[in-house]
Amino acid sequence: MALLEETYDIVVVGAGHAGCEAALACARLGFETICFTVSMDSVALMPCNPNVGGSSKGHLVKEIDALGGEMGINIDKTYIQSKMLNKSKGPAVHSLRAQADKAEYSRHMRMTMENTEHLTLRQAEVVEILAEDGKVCGVKTYSGAIYHAKAVVLATGTYLKARCIYGEVSNATGPNGLQAANYLTDSLKSLGIEMYRFKTGTPARIDKRSINFDVMEEQFGDENIVPFSFTNKEEDIKRPQISCWLTYTNEETHNIIRENLHRSPLFSGAIEGTGPRYCPSIEDKVVKFADKNRHQVFIEPEGEYTNEMYVGGMSSSLPEDVQYKMYRSVKGLENVKIVRNAYAIEYDCINPMQLKASLEFKAVDGLFSGGQFNGSSGYEEAAAQGLIAGINACRKLQGKEPVILKRSEAYIGVLIDDLVTKETHEPYRMMTSRAEYRLLLRQDNADLRLTPIGHEVGLINEERYEALLEKEKQIKAEVERVNGKKIGASKEVQELLEQLGSSTLKTAVTLGELIRRPELKYEDLASIDPERPQLDDDVVNQVNINIKYDGYISRQMKQVEQFKKLEVKTIPEEIDYEKVGSLRKEAVQKLSKIRPHSIGQASRISGVSPADISVLLVYLEQYRRNQS
Template sequence: MREAKNYIAGEYDVAVIGAGHAGVEAALAAARMGLNTVILTISLDGIVALSCNPNIGGTGKGHLVREIDALGGEMALNIDRSFIQSRMLNLSKGPAVHSLRVQADKKKYHMEMKKILEDEPNLTLRQAEATDILFEDNRARGVVTRTGGVYLAKAVVIATGTYLGGMVYIGEVNYQSGPDGMFPSLLLSDSLKRKGFQLRRLKTGTPARVHRDSIDYSVMEVQPGDDEVVPFSFLNADKVFDIKQVPCYLTYTTEATHDIIRANLDRSPMFAGYIEGVGPRYCPSIEDKVVRFSDKNKHQVFIEPEGLTTKEMYVQGVSSSLPEEVQVEMYRKIKGLENVKFMRTAYAIEYDSIDPTILKRTLEHKDIQNLFFAGQINGSSGYEEAAAQGLIAGINAACNIKGLEPFVLDRSEAYIGVLIDDLVTKGTDEPYRMMTSRAEYRLTLRQDNADLRLTKRGYELGLVSEERYKKMLEKEKLVRDELTRLSKIIITPTEEVNKILESMGSTPLKTAWTLYDLIKRPELTYESLIPFDIGRQYLPKEVRLLVETEIKYEGYIKKQMIQIEQFKKLENKSIPEDIEYKLVRGLSNEAMQKLEKIKPDSVGQASRISGVTPADINVLLIHLEQRRRSES
């Protein structure tokens, strides 16, 4: 094979490798911050490909999408342009875990995002396979492509998804491939290894796509969208979405399905030992589920449309790497799929990733300046986790070049902060998935207040417009003013008042109460108390819900704010970059080794490293105080 002759293809501020969900957010952030940016992708047809499930959001993930939107990212706006069904999850639970999840028209989602990239003034979109990274004086300096193009750049963001060293497995068959039949990125993987990067293998998978007309929906449960559509983007809060939503369907595997799987486990690459990569714990293959939950005689299966212009249906819950003929046989034992016709075979894909603990919380490499990593190469799973990292990597690439302070979100500010802190501080041995349970301060990090938390930060970066910022400030004022107004309305214990309260299943009043305090009662809501507040002005639904949540959870929120204040004290105690942990007397050997490896930038981050005990933190605090005094 002859190698291409290198030539200078262009000089840029930022070069982004990969146009998946991480890459596009990184490129758009850098370009919108005024930097000349190029984004390189193996295929223009693979831009933000929904290679696995055709949906955006879900528990925990929906919070990330809202935060990306508040900071000026594109994911929320794009799914609002291309969704075909919308559902708010966990409404029977508290507001901290309410999460929006929507089905996407995957082709439209791709086309709409491609258009956004093409129209961005400071962005060059290029189909080219990156094969090497250029370094100079321990600093990233550009990217080389397979055809010899040299894209010089002041910063490089690597967002290769599952393409890097991609290997597809279907039973005994395996071959080098990216997701969904795309080319893999093999030469870049080899180049990174030659340059000393330690790569690890991870694995994910996807179910079959089947023909819509071969399914018996009459034996399945219909899963309709919500009557009232809640948009992902705060910019669309007042928009009415007049679309006919497409239903999904719920069915189940059977004992016959499980028998076929058990009889063919020796032909599964995972169980036969062909795959060395670790798969996602929270999205296991059907083989994993049958083995791990052997007491269950059925598992949920969701049938989801891939779009309005295709008859492909996604069979959620039956991801598999079994041989093709076994897949067809077992799918046909699922209720309603007895005559199913395959359009795409399920497969597992193994790919290269890095140990994310080599990164700062800006997602920059600790030892190589202006080299950033984002998305599945960092050990995460999912479109939303990737997009969040891409946004932060793109922002910080721009901050470095412009001489601005690094942009870091901590665990008390955003789910994005939790995601990145978990990855770079704790690392991961399996594809990391965001869940609400990972956030300590989830009552204050709700999806409904992401704009109030983060819009100002996006505005300061130049990613949020003046108009949007003012809109957020107006919303904030409406909430604040309404809370004040409700606290001043006194309800006295008259016979009429108590009659109304009793009709609502609430206890009669014996003394005067404010309307604010009445809303705290579990059985009462902001809306149900209109009879006591007839003259109230109209407020948008999002404002009314925020007001009610702030009142009902006031006590818990106050406790959480005290916890956050304590958290901030340690988080704000920075650790000098030149610290030598071997000179810190009293540290355990394990703590010393872990601290040397992770190089935390604050005492708070140090306290979250596995193997670093509270006693070690006390020793570290004493050392830092002694150092401060000696230097002052």
């Protein structure tokens, strides 16, 4: 019997947030791409929280957009509430978050995929990765069909051998009851790929009509909307917003949980996978933070056209009857009706230290990987990796060097470097504290940092790139003008400073010196600056930040220069660390396993000491002399 055989340039396995970004990048770069999904209903599915962005994750979404990805554009189309987090703090940790209409988010992303040239979306389960002589050559589906390809991107999310669990109930399904992918793991193991078993979880969805909102705190969106995509302005996307609500657990809630811990699969041993430290279940919170008598619970709409509400902060895998008691003990949820039970989900993923910094497997040429399959958590982390994996699959076929973002260039660089360099024994979550250069890696300047790279790759068109160059030019010119413009102690100036709660002048100062005062901003001084040009809000924001934080930014730039010295010292792939005399045994083992691409990456490996780096530097100098 003849079986179907087709040929594509690139195959993407999975159509979640990583798969969508990977497939769109490949197709937009002109490669014939097929993207497989176990269900057409799972394209860009949001099986857990109904939001995009948040602390540090907002940075990732802005960076995805700056490189030419789709997530920011899609959430701008489908958000139902927008909020800038951490506004009381400095700009380095400002993080945009938008509540999403889940169904609309998925629908719009699927429409984008279906209407992108060179991209085929296909419902089928991939069961085998085909490889010859250590090089990928295609995939096989459950039906036996073979799809030949020069590169494959794995973005399987939480579907591999997935199992959903609550109490004594265990279902061999993927998220939201969708079909699990039960065969691909064995194929990967046969290629020598090391697998992990991780776990994540989600709270119940409840019926809006059964909630007493009168006793909860209403959470409004921001009046001024900041788009995720740099291609949008506020007026392009502004619309009426839908409120979220805040309530709290209490001692009764905690007692119900404590009395039923023996029935939780988390504590009974029924769950094998390792869960995320920074997104714990309510059972975990009650056990680990026993001194706290309450925890925040956010009631968030799942969309505009549904009564389903998400119970943020109360992820659980407790039995169904306990879930009812637990949720109904919370203020405002006394008569709540559950629409979907909370559950934990276990799934297979990889040890990401098997990947190069390009997200290509070291052991299989042409096989790339992105998303939760790489041991990360979250939609945003997944999309970022998917975009880079897709870009680098294309770069490989183009015979070009891969795009490897440095830790000093992007949060995406921090994310990927952490995954491929540091041992990950639990789902990885991005946080602002992980970025050493976070003052430089603000979400507001993601386009200035990364759009030139997106343009060089081919995902940013000429018009957008020219607009960026004009923006850079305006920022530079205005910063120079403001730092050079003298302001005297006139009556008008003194009155304005008093009005703004700032000390008056004794002698003339520059406008820049005034802006550096903590209580003053560039915008505040418009009335005493008649030469001020008409500038877009995003240019004004950059001028204000560049002047106000000039000293801190300059200091971090010097640190980056030191950092770059180690990053540019590349390590040849063929180095045999066993031959490097005086390296400690642990360092030899770690370096041989991870095979870092630079001295900088080597220095971040756990178990490699500064002394080991010194030895390695001396050895590399001798090695290069011998090679020449």
